[in-house]
Amino acid sequence: MLAALGLQAVEDETDALCGHVEELRQTLLGCAACTRTDLCAGWLDQGQMGVPLFCRAREAFGSLQEANAAQCSAGRAARPERVLEAVNE
Numbered sequence: 001m002l003a004a005l006g007l008q009a010v011e012d013e014t015d016a017l018c019g020h021v022e023e024l025r026q027t028l029l030g031c032a033a034c035t036r037t038d039l040c041a042g043w044l045d046q047g048q049m050g051v052p053l054f055c056r057a058r059e060a061f062g063s064l065q066e067a068n069a070a071q072c073s074a075g076r077a078a079r080p081e082r083v084l085e086a087v088n089e
Contacts, residue, residue, distance in 0.1 A: 001031065001051065004044050005061060007068045020067050023060040030057025 034040060036054050043052045051061045 001040070001044065001055075001057075001061060002027065002064070004047075005051070005065055005068075007061075007064050020064055023063045023067075026060035027057040027064065030055065030060065 031040075034056060039054060040052065051058045055061065
């Protein structure tokens, strides 16, 4: 879902998403506890925009989208592989 939303991960403590580690955790926990993975997979496969209404982590994804927009506006790019590193810290 992160990639589908165009979200970029945490690069270092100066990135906008660095202050949103809890939201990153909530997205991972929400996806792990999802009971509608078939619907979500279909949503992603169809290239739908945004987060589906049934998503448990909808609010957290929204917060991350806002932080990412601010990060992109400031011209800071991050490497997606750093998501799990930041969440596991």
